[in-house]
Amino acid sequence: xxxxxxxxxxxxxxxxxxxxxxxxxxxxxxxxxxxxxxxxxxxxxxxxxxxxxxxxxxxxxxxxxxxxxxxxxxxxxxxxxxxxxxxxxxxxxxxxxxxxxxxxxxxxxxxxxxxxxxxxxxxxxxxxxxxxxxxxxxxxxxxxxxxxxxxxxxxxxxxxxxxxxxxxxxxxxxxxxxxxxxxxxxxxxxxxxxxxxxxxxxxxxxxxxxxxxxxxxxxxxxxxxxxxxxxxxxxxxxxxxxxxxxxxxxxxxxxxxxxxxxxxxxxxxxxxxxxxxxxxxxxxxxxxxxxxxxxxxxxxxxxxxxxxxxxxxxxxxxxxxxxxxxxxxxxxxxxxxxxxxxxxxxxxxxxxxxxxxxxxxxxxxxxxxxxxx
Ligand code: FES
Numbered sequence: 001x002x003x004x005x006x007x008x009x010x011x012x013x014x015x016x017x018x019x020x021x022x023x024x025x026x027x028x029x030x031x032x033x034x035x036x037x038x039x040x041x042x043x044x045x046x047x048x049x050x051x052x053x054x055x056x057x058x059x060x061x062x063x064x065x066x067x068x069x070x071x072x073x074x075x076x077x078x079x080x081x082x083x084x085x086x087x088x089x090x091x092x093x094x095x096x097x098x099x100x101x102x103x104x105x106x107x108x109x110x111x112x113x114x115x116x117x118x119x120x121x122x123x124x125x126x127x128x129x130x131x132x133x134x135x136x137x138x139x140x141x142x143x144x145x146x147x148x149x150x151x152x153x154x155x156x157x158x159x160x161x162x163x164x165x166x167x168x169x170x171x172x173x174x175x176x177x178x179x180x181x182x183x184x185x186x187x188x189x190x191x192x193x194x195x196x197x198x199x200x201x202x203x204x205x206x207x208x209x210x211x212x213x214x215x216x217x218x219x220x221x222x223x224x225x226x227x228x229x230x231x232x233x234x235x236x237x238x239x240x241x242x243x244x245x246x247x248x249x250x251x252x253x254x255x256x257x258x259x260x261x262x263x264x265x266x267x268x269x270x271x272x273x274x275x276x277x278x279x280x281x282x283x284x285x286x287x288x289x290x291x292x293x294x295x296x297x298x299x300x301x302x303x304x305x306x307x308x309x310x311x312x313x314x315x316x317x318x319x320x321x322x323x324x325x326x327x328x329x330x331x332x333x334x335x336x337x338x339x340x341x342x343x344x345x346x347x348x349x350x351x352x353x354x355x356x357x358x359x360x361x362x363x364x365x366x367x368x369x370x371x372x373x
Pocket of ligand 1 (some may be wrong): 321322323324325326327328329330331332333345347358359360361
């Protein structure tokens, strides 16, 4: 290996250790390749061994970087005006950490709420990030707060992190549902730029509610299927997967019913890989009812088999912190004072599991837990 290639390789390793994002091709080509992605997976294992820790595919400790950023642009992204686009820049004027399609940011909002948003801008833009946020009126307040942000407002931004990497080779079917397009659109742009064989299925409630339609309408329409519930009805697996490529990949980001259709349907297609990302929590599966006692007040709450402790606790403690609601960010970690948790997360280290739990996904192995809340 020549000196320059070795230097590039070491730089790629440093970048990967810092951000867990897959670096560009070592030889400087425009895209990353799948073999390099496999090498980074190997590096994860190697680093875990060096750190004397056990390798867990999705729970490797993530080293992140945090910056104070300010809103520099604010714009509306769809006709019903319920999706706002925000451009964020560092307040010290520096470059932002690099990112690749599929990455997201962890934001701390002015209220202290933590939320995660996919990056939907141009990775080549070195000094700004772009995100898009759909207003969810009956949500936890995070999207409503994001919609109140004005140019100049500041946020604490950590990341980027990439739990949904795009392997820019071969053929790909992209399936996006609603605001899930934010994770998918940088992948499609990259696929177009590389001349890949691709197809996009973009589904939403109505055209008025779907962001980025103006851009999508400029692409080769033979490679694009836009469908809306108000005209076409709810999509079936066949609607979503009709263009799944033989020997290629399917990338999906959308609401739980869409993900369920795609996950069940892909094995019947010729596609060999499915990559997906959720933007809302999965339904509770195989849960048993239990109760939680909040130690500070003595309040006892019943958690039904199909609900999470977080959802029930939020009804009486609206400010309880949370973010991903999928058991990987760690924001909802709570000390367990009595009882035995049934851990369902991908985040806690083994030595944390006796005393703590993530209440967004984990449950109780017995009838009652007492929590330090
Ligand atoms: S909210 Fe992210 S782990 Fe619970």
